[in-house]
Amino acid sequence: MSFQPIKFYQTGTFTVGNRLLAPEERSVQASAKRFNSINSGHRACQGCGEALGARYAIDAAMEATQGRLIAANATGCLEVFSTPYPETSWQIPWIHSLFGNTAAVASGIAAAQKVKMKKGERRNIRVVAQGGDGGTTDIGFGCLSGMFERNDDVLYICYDNGGYMNTGVQRSSATPPAARTSTTPAAGAEPGNVFGQGKYLPAIALAHEIPYVATATVADLRDLEAKVRRAMEIRGARYIHILVPCPLGWGTAASDTVRMARLAKETGVFPVFEAEYGEIKSVLAIRHRLPVEDYLKPQKRYAHLFGKTPRIDVIARLQALADRNIRKYGLLGKEAN
Amino acid sequence: MLKQIEGSRAVAEAVALCRPEVICAYPISPQTHIVEALGEMVKDGALQDCEYLNVESEFAAMSVAIGASAAGARSYTATASQGLLFMAEAVFNAAGLGLPIVMTVANRAIGAPINIWNDHSDSLSMRDCGWLQLFAENNQEALDLHILAFRLAEELSLPIMVCMDGFILTHAYERVDMPTQAQVDAYLPPYEPRQVLDPAEPVSIGAMVGPEAFMEVRYLAHAKQMEALKLIPQYAAEFRKVFGRDSGGLLHTYRTEDADTVIVAMGSVLGTIKDTVDELRAAGQRIGVLGITCFRPFPIAAVAAALKQCKRFVVLEKSLAVGLGGILAVNVRMAVTGMGLKGYTVIAGLGGRAITQKSLHALFLKAATDELDLVTFLDLDWRVVNRQIEREKAHRRTGPVAEALLRDVGVVGVRNY
Numbered sequence: 101m102s103f104q105p106i107k108f109y110q111t112g113t114f115t116v117g118n119r120l121l122a123p124e125e126r127s128v129q130a131s132a133k134r135f136n137s138i139n140s141g142h143r144a145c146q147g148c149g150e151a152l153g154a155r156y157a158i159d160a161a162m163e164a165t166q167g168r169l170i171a172a173n174a175t176g177c178l179e180v181f182s183t184p185y186p187e188t189s190w191q192i193p194w195i196h197s198l199f200g201n202t203a204a205v206a207s208g209i210a211a212a213q214k215v216k217m218k219k220g221e222r223r224n225i226r227v228v229a230q231g232g233d234g235g236t237t238d239i240g241f242g243c244l245s246g247m248f249e250r251n252d253d254v255l256y257i258c259y260d261n262g263g264y265m266n267t268g269v270q271r272s273s274a275t276p277p278a279a280r281t282s283t284t285p286a287a288g289a290e291p292g293n294v295f296g297q298g299k300y301l302p303a304i305a306l307a308h309e310i311p312y313v314a315t316a317t318v319a320d321l322r323d324l325e326a327k328v329r330r331a332m333e334i335r336g337a338r339y340i341h342i343l344v345p346c347p348l349g350w351g352t353a354a355s356d357t358v359r360m361a362r363l364a365k366e367t368g369v370f371p372v373f374e375a376e377y378g379e380i381k382s383v384l385a386i387r388h389r390l391p392v393e394d395y396l397k398p399q400k401r402y403a404h405l406f407g408k409t410p411r412i413d414v415i416a417r418l419q420a421l422a423d424r425n426i427r428k429y430g431l432l433g434k435e436a437n
Numbered sequence: 438m439l440k441q442i443e444g445s446r447a448v449a450e451a452v453a454l455c456r457p458e459v460i461c462a463y464p465i466s467p468q469t470h471i472v473e474a475l476g477e478m479v480k481d482g483a484l485q486d487c488e489y490l491n492v493e494s495e496f497a498a499m500s501v502a503i504g505a506s507a508a509g510a511r512s513y514t515a516t517a518s519q520g521l522l523f524m525a526e527a528v529f530n531a532a533g534l535g536l537p538i539v540m541t542v543a544n545r546a547i548g549a550p551i552n553i554w555n556d557h558s559d560s561l562s563m564r565d566c567g568w569l570q571l572f573a574e575n576n577q578e579a580l581d582l583h584i585l586a587f588r589l590a591e592e593l594s595l596p597i598m599v600c601m602d603g604f605i606l607t608h609a610y611e612r613v614d615m616p617t618q619a620q621v622d623a624y625l626p627p628y629e630p631r632q633v634l635d636p637a638e639p640v641s642i643g644a645m646v647g648p649e650a651f652m653e654v655r656y657l658a659h660a661k662q663m664e665a666l667k668l669i670p671q672y673a674a675e676f677r678k679v680f681g682r683d684s685g686g687l688l689h690t691y692r693t694e695d696a697d698t699v700i701v702a703m704g705s706v707l708g709t710i711k712d713t714v715d716e717l718r719a720a721g722q723r724i725g726v727l728g729i730t731c732f733r734p735f736p737i738a739a740v741a742a743a744l745k746q747c748k749r750f751v752v753l754e755k756s757l758a759v760g761l762g763g764i765l766a767v768n769v770r771m772a773v774t775g776m777g778l779k780g781y782t783v784i785a786g787l788g789g790r791a792i793t794q795k796s797l798h799a800l801f802l803k804a805a806t807d808e809l810d811l812v813t814f815l816d817l818d819w820r821v822v823n824r825q826i827e828r829e830k831a832h833r834r835t836g837p838v839a840e841a842l843l844r845d846v847g848v849v850g851v852r853n854y
Binding site: 180184 | 458459461486487488490491492493494496497499500501502503504505506507508509510512526527530534634635636638639640641642643644645646647650
């Protein structure tokens, strides 16, 4: 990874203790002087992974740009819970236009900045675009791909909670197989979402060979911050895909958000990596490999797999997908490769 | 400077004189020559300090313009037909956010059946989206209206479509008087946004508004457009001072002084109508023309004033409100409410069907003696229409209508109008 590895771990947890680190190595979130880009008082659900992810990411981007940042936001939970007028949680210049055009709006902002800089009318200002998985992988995909292809100077952050949670937990193209949503109910012979070829946007972003692509989860704060920091060091199109568990949509306890994100990574369900120009540069290795059941069982959206007659067949298929991720991305670290 | 150039080139040069800062381009006929010319000017350095983005769709084009405008840049794009429809959501959004984007609409029919030729269905389908719509009669007016549009849009914080007939104007080589940079600079001050994305003064733009204030927000959008009814004549007067010619304005009348019959229309067809009216005037008919330049906001009072002396009006429009009749006609009728005038709607020129002086001559004579139906389709081939109606009565699976009609018409292009 692009930051100094930390050797000390608190016994029995996976948390890097800030108190064990030198001050300059501590996370942005640990600083009393953090920007609080998305301030308290918003209307997110208890335990919202997206609120957490947005705060981590945008505060890190603000730190990296010394506060010279503009954000474009897709329609969705993040937009709704953070802003009904006249209130706003955003302490940064922020615009919401539509559901499907956020990357293009950000491209426009970046183009304006470029001209204004050239004319000497404005100092260097950077642009982030953000949206949920629906706004990114489905309705906003065309604009996102266009922004990638033009290599516009935009960092696009997708907060992936695996569905349209704002409208009542419908399926998106990022909904994982077998998961129950309100449009893929737990009914019939093959309950939940279909097993398809998937639409895994980080890989699609890689195929665009843009300067920077990374995945992260809200369970690894320092890793997430380092990736945002790295992204802001680079010019051109950048993409960070952050897994943000949704207690409402996943049917998990509000207190389990960070744990669920960690389990997604430790089971291999969600590979965490970093890539430049289409080539994977590093992965965040699994520390204690766990079976997918550990990740699936706490989630009500998979409850139909653990009924009177457990769907061992379906669980095996999900395990196979995780195993494939582990092989493909080399998630067990150097020895395992 | 006088030039003999293509309409698209004239518009591109006028837009360049307005010092746009961000231009987004996506190809669609017949506007393509405009963005091609602008792209060339940016690339070869003739147009400085301008970002030119080749985007992946019209939806993205308008969205990039939204972002650029919200970040304080003067933003421009051009589209037509399906492109305008594809960007519709962002078109409404730009108006709702109050962003003064200027866009050329090279008016073209909407499919299906797909058709690249001129009518006004595209921009008129967006009549209620909150943009101002100005219609050019010729290429001089098309280029002039763009200069006026940037000034008006930025004063009002509202986006403006400058509509010009696809192919008929965009691809026609006409003499135009191209203003100098000094003239345009004297007329058009730098863009000073009312709201801007700026880290020094962070604002949230585009958040949700509930029933508590939504009506008021919408009313103010309406009130702002109505304000343009005062500003447009004022800006047209200032335009005359700087550029030495009349251009823009809400509407233009032609030989209406003692007219019993007034023909109302928009765009390039006004030229043919005026020629026909000259003919009929020479034959003793009391007939005149009302050309609408500003379709949104609709100049109700000015239209009423222009029609108050006449006995009847004929709205000849290149658009069709399917299931009703006319679109422009409905607007005109609202303007003359209670005036006791006879009004006729003529749908003409859809999908590029030629509107000839010969047909207009006969049509206007019929109108003068009140022999017109309430809604008339000019030069409709009833033989072909009736044959299809009979066919559909006789068979269930008659196939695509457009194909059946063209088989009846025979070789395309040999029709006798």
